[in-house]
Amino acid sequence: MNIDITSVSKRFGTFAALRDVSLNIESGELLALLGPSGSGKTTLLRIIAGLEFPDAGDVHFNGVSAAHLNVKKRHVGFVFQHYALFRHMTVFENVAFGLRVRPRKERKSEEEIKRRVGRLLEFVQINSLAHRYPDQLSGGQRQRVALARALAIEPNVLLLDEPFGALDAKVRKSLRRWLKALHDELHVTAILVTHDQDEALEVANRIVVMGNGRIEQVGTPDEIYDEPANSFVFDFIGESVKLPVTVDSGAVWVGSRQLPANGSLPKPGPAHLFVRPHDLAFGEAATAPLQGAVRSVRRVGAASYADVRLDFGEESLFVEATIPADNPVRPGDRVGLTPRRFRIFDPAGPQALSSI
């Protein structure tokens, strides 16, 4: 189902949760709403579900306004953050709930309900747990029940609020892949809310990055990662290093050294350079635009990182650079760093949250 969100705003008291948000969701896609807490992503999801109503703007389902439809009428499958399973019902009854509460004339026979719930439990691979109660299940199993329960009503759209937030890292990873496979099989329109960029990058077809109640960028995972639209997105997605630079006469200056300009530059004046740690190349201190001393070396999984203290006059500025396997550096070494790929953003643009 195609969902069209037009100029939606929502306030909670004095807090503006959403400010004039517009977004089109294609039928059958798996879209991730990604952002830090307080960015409005959950509010947007709840507005699509009909659990909240916007102060301004509208939501259209397949071109029909849903403004007057509450959550009961919208026919959405909502998977809640902490699953919200009915604690006094077995797994089977949880999944059957949506079928049992239908108006009498639309209700399926008991036989049919049994068959369908059985099929769903098989589909999410928990048919052996049908007679357990929610508090007898692990987090991953609860998640599967919640999903089966939402799918039971054959929803127009599947809405998932931080679906993997409460799970440990291993289970989270396997469930992510499983969800993606499940979506490929069902082709139901699905919207996922998450604050975890890895989750969004891995699972979604398209990502909506949100910050402070606004949409900062919409794009495929590759577009979001490789071509962040502004400093907020660059800073929020992936590891990033931020340096103060000056834009002057068509070039970027770090102190007295010039960087080869790439792409469009903001207006002359002070600006911020953003670069990924793995895009900082080690080289000779004499020729590279950035110089400094290696303070420490860390190994995280497969990659090693060096904390380099840059020579920036009085203030000490640390950057993190990925050490190439063939060029080991040790603490104390004088090194030069060249940003291979970087972006320059106007400091007046959307502010990044973490500015270390």
Add this chain to the structure above:
Amino acid sequence: MALTEVRNDQEELGEYDPGEIYAPRRIRSRVVRVSTEPFLVRFAIVAAALAFLGLFIVLPLIAVFVQAFSKGFSTYIKALTDPDALSAIKLTLIVAFASVTLNLFFGVAAAWAVTKFRFPGKTLLLTLIDLPFSVSPVVAGLLFVLLFGLQGLLGPWLAEHNIKILFALPAIVLATMFVTFPFVARELIPLMQEQGTAEEEAAVSLGASGWATFLRVTLPNIKWALLYGILLCNARAMGEFGAVSVVSGHIRGETNTMPLHIEILYNEYQFAAAFAVASLLAMLALVTLVLKTALERKLERKSR
């Protein structure tokens, strides 16, 4: 479900921390084992506690029954089967039933409103729910006299239309309701607050109507706390004296509830009869206590 069954299930799952469920039991056994005080001190403390309970609670309770049977079993039966006594018992049961039923309805509605919705005046409502606890029952009774009495606000209008509220059943029910209102709501609010609204939202998103959501999701989640509230509400409703005394008018065989009847008998020096009726109320207290303990166990197990 048997406790051992639960344990087996959890062991199979492996991820569950059994300590969570068995914590109360573990604490209990620790209290027995870990005690550093010398025997004499422990003995003295326990003995003091037991003596206090015996002197002020058990002894009076026994005294009620001893006094009730002091003139023999036949006098006891006669006191209970006296027409006035029977009418008092009947009235008490009717009043208790009516006020508990109405408070069940209003209590659930109030708890539902307070815990599931955001609205202005919520704090005020919470304070109002507690009001009957802090107001003397006699004042509560007077409130109704001021409202429905002949000199009161609505009195003349009621008299004109020949509607009798004061010194009749309606006023007794109203006064009892006022005094017992907090019991159900107070029992439900903390539990419903803890449970949040997510399950209700899930039910509605699956297509359930408001009523179906209440019956199938909310009610099963609160049923033991609700029963507990009803039990306390009922015990208080049957025993209420102050508020009822003000509004009932003490008409023998008509508007006397059991506590009022006991007082009248006592004032007329019919001690055996007074204690006989009192023994009925005492028995009600004992039954309530047993049920309350059973329910508390159940609640403890549910809300782990």
